[in-house]
Amino acid sequence: MKKTIRTVTAVLLAVCLIAGSGAAASAAGFEGYEPLEHRPLTESDLQYKGWDDDKFDALLERLEAMGADTPDSEFLDVYQQILDEYDELYNQYVLADAAYYADVNDSMAAEASDEMFDKRTDAEDDFFLAMQRILHGPKGKLLQSQLDPLWIDWIETYVEESEELEELYKEENRLVQEYYSAIAEAEENASDDEEYYEMANELCGPIFVDLVQVRDQIAEWNGYDNYYEYAFDSYGRDYDPEDIEILSEIAKDQIVPLFNEIYDTWWNLPYPEHAEDAFYDEEEILALIYPYIVDIHPDLGEAFDYLLENKTYDIEYSTDKASTGYTDNLPAFHSAFIFNSPYDSYQDYSDLVHEFGHYNAAYHDPMPAIYMTAVLDVAEIHSQALELLITKYADQLYGEDAPFMTIDVVFRMLNSVLSGCMYDEFQKTVYENPDMTLEEINDLAEELSYAYGMDGSGSEAYDWVDVSHNFDMPCYYVSYATSAISALDIWRTSLEDWDGAVDRYMQVTALPSDAGYLEAVKTCGLMKFTDKKAVERLINEIWYYYDVNYRDFFDTKEKHEPKLPFPDLSGKVDKAKDVAQSVLKALLIVAAVVTVLVVAVIAILWKRHKGEEISNQTPPNPGYTEDPSGISSFYQELRGNTQSVTPEEEAAAGPAEDDFVSE
Numbered sequence: 001m002k003k004t005i006r007t008v009t010a011v012l013l014a015v016c017l018i019a020g021s022g023a024a025a026s027a028a029g030f031e032g033y034e035p036l037e038h039r040p041l042t043e044s045d046l047q048y049k050g051w052d053d054d055k056f057d058a059l060l061e062r063l064e065a066m067g068a069d070t071p072d073s074e075f076l077d078v079y080q081q082i083l084d085e086y087d088e089l090y091n092q093y094v095l096a097d098a099a100y101y102a103d104v105n106d107s108m109a110a111e112a113s114d115e116m117f118d119k120r121t122d123a124e125d126d127f128f129l130a131m132q133r134i135l136h137g138p139k140g141k142l143l144q145s146q147l148d149p150l151w152i153d154w155i156e157t158y159v160e161e162s163e164e165l166e167e168l169y170k171e172e173n174r175l176v177q178e179y180y181s182a183i184a185e186a187e188e189n190a191s192d193d194e195e196y197y198e199m200a201n202e203l204c205g206p207i208f209v210d211l212v213q214v215r216d217q218i219a220e221w222n223g224y225d226n227y228y229e230y231a232f233d234s235y236g237r238d239y240d241p242e243d244i245e246i247l248s249e250i251a252k253d254q255i256v257p258l259f260n261e262i263y264d265t266w267w268n269l270p271y272p273e274h275a276e277d278a279f280y281d282e283e284e285i286l287a288l289i290y291p292y293i294v295d296i297h298p299d300l301g302e303a304f305d306y307l308l309e310n311k312t313y314d315i316e317y318s319t320d321k322a323s324t325g326y327t328d329n330l331p332a333f334h335s336a337f338i339f340n341s342p343y344d345s346y347q348d349y350s351d352l353v354h355e356f357g358h359y360n361a362a363y364h365d366p367m368p369a370i371y372m373t374a375v376l377d378v379a380e381i382h383s384q385a386l387e388l389l390i391t392k393y394a395d396q397l398y399g400e401d402a403p404f405m406t407i408d409v410v411f412r413m414l415n416s417v418l419s420g421c422m423y424d425e426f427q428k429t430v431y432e433n434p435d436m437t438l439e440e441i442n443d444l445a446e447e448l449s450y451a452y453g454m455d456g457s458g459s460e461a462y463d464w465v466d467v468s469h470n471f472d473m474p475c476y477y478v479s480y481a482t483s484a485i486s487a488l489d490i491w492r493t494s495l496e497d498w499d500g501a502v503d504r505y506m507q508v509t510a511l512p513s514d515a516g517y518l519e520a521v522k523t524c525g526l527m528k529f530t531d532k533k534a535v536e537r538l539i540n541e542i543w544y545y546y547d548v549n550y551r552d553f554f555d556t557k558e559k560h561e562p563k564l565p566f567p568d569l570s571g572k573v574d575k576a577k578d579v580a581q582s583v584l585k586a587l588l589i590v591a592a593v594v595t596v597l598v599v600a601v602i603a604i605l606w607k608r609h610k611g612e613e614i615s616n617q618t619p620p621n622p623g624y625t626e627d628p629s630g631i632s633s634f635y636q637e638l639r640g641n642t643q644s645v646t647p648e649e650e651a652a653a654g655p656a657e658d659d660f661v662s663e
């Protein structure tokens with residue numbers, strides 16, 4: 001954790017500065033990806049083998065020893081070998097992680113994962129300190145020619161951590177581990193949801209209070225007024241905290257009513273059993289989504305083919321797996337590894353589309369791992385926008401469940417915006433007031449849950465401890481909100497101008513991985529979430545979409561007159577209506593005598609029947625998000641809080657368990 005934050009800080013401080021340097025995308029639109037070599041992989045390539053620092057250290061030493069008389073070509077050759085060797089280290093780091101998450105009870109795998117984390121940290125330290133010395137040596141000018149000026153600045157000012165700071169990071173890491181143990185303890189001992197939340201809060205709350213103190217000191221050591229400001233910079237955000245405040249106000253005032261309306265419809269739509277019945281294993285989902293991904297843009301097919309051929313994933317169901325999903329780069333292969341612990345539920349479709357969005361971006365990313373970074377606000381556009389775009393094919397993919405599967409994605413994006421803003425305000429308040437008591441923190445959580453429409457768990461004051469990001473990835477959550485706004489922006493455009501929207505999406509995926517959020521949206525012609533009017537227009541257009549396509553599912557209120565030529569999705573609506581109408585017709589035939597009264601009675605009965613059906617579904621908690629893994633992966637996923645298990649699964653899962661679900 002410590003090193004992750006530090007490394008990210010280092011790299012991302014550079015990000016804002018690098019902005020504008022050589023984006024592959026341009027105003028001209030998507031012009032194809034830069035070609036990169038991708039060799040075929042064997043099974044053994046994907047097995048963790050460990051990594052020895054001997055070669056890396058020797059190469060660094062050799063580079064540093066080069067004098068003015070060493071040919072430039074020799075210097076550059078060794079420099080490239082060092083970058084390649086670090087890529088290999090990163091590959092092994094990712095494979096070790098994947099092995100551990102595949103079986104969280106495997107202590108050898110856990111050890112290997114820790115070891116690779118330390119090796120990576122040490123190698124980074126060695127690398128940057130060596131580069132700093134070389135910059136001041138006879139080959140300084142040559143090295144400079146290989147680096148962006150902002151990286152040069154950063155390397156120049158690179159300092160090894162003081163022992164005191166090192167101790168604080170260790171303490172932080174220890175508290176985070178303590179948090180995971182405490183959560184596991186609550187899971188094991190609580191007999192129902194209410195008891196679980198109370199117990200988890202009682203166990204984890206004091207840990208959080210301690211973490212806030214430790215982080216306050218870390219911020220001070222790093223020259224910041226408070227930890228929120230420190231963390232904000234560490235994620236390479238090229239916008240200001242004030243911009244988030246504006247978005248948060250819009251979220252509370254304007255997105256909450258929309259979210260609630262969509263939530264009601266989402267909740268009342270039939271559970272998508274057809275979508276679940278259609279597959280038995282996760283690879284089948286990959287095969288099912290493949291043609292539609294390629295139809296979105298043929299260039300997405302190259303990465304997908306490579307993924308299928310080389311199987312750089314672990315997506316099968318297993319009870320040994322960590323309950324999470326993520327994608328992390330395999331830079332030595334110019335590829336990535338997808339890890340997902342599936343639910344065997346309808347959510348697996350969206351999860352795999354989401355992860356493929358990350359995979360595709362990684363596949364085309366030429367950045368050496370040592371200079372690699374992930375600006376979450378942009379990386380999550382790669383995944384979230386693809387989830388929305390593929391809803392164009394909902395009829396083909398999901399059949400009669402298309403209306404549910406489509407609104408489900410929109411619903412989750414709005415949830416991301418609301419929960420992202422909520423947890424940001426929550427953490428900002430706490431880190432700015434590091435002496436808050438647990439009681440005050442709980443009160444704050446409760447107040448914000450209602451303000452952001454994220455209430456519903458019944459334990460609003462306590463359930464924030466269930467969101468591991470609050471402990472493990474401080475101040476990270478809001479990036480899901482900013483990216484979801486952009487994803488919705490692309491999707492909204494796609495309803496009117498499919499090709500234009502896809503082009504913008506492809507441009508975002510072709511940006512260098514260190515492009516900042518504002519740079520990305522500007523380059524790709526997307527709206528800025530910092531533009532209040534633009535966000536309000538987006539909200540209105542989602543209202544409009546909802547009104548046109550969903551309002552009359554369960555609502556007889558007068559439909560808004562269409563103002564814009566949105567595509568007509570009424571076919572989907574009609575399918576559901578047909579079902580309802582056929583039930584009514586059948587009843588009417590049996591009744592023989594058709595009177596207005598009878599129709600009314602039947603309608604009421606039918607509605608009641610429907611109500612019973614619905615009440616068997618898992619109650620969703622709009623405010624509930626969860627990620628029990630604590631992975632420090634690049635694309636740590638927001639674990640969803642939406643309807644996720646079938647009634648049978650819910651019954652089988654027992655108390656508390658049913659909440660441990662992810663998107």
Ligand SMILES: [Zn+2]
Nearest residue numbers: 380383635637
């Ligand atoms: Zn993601």
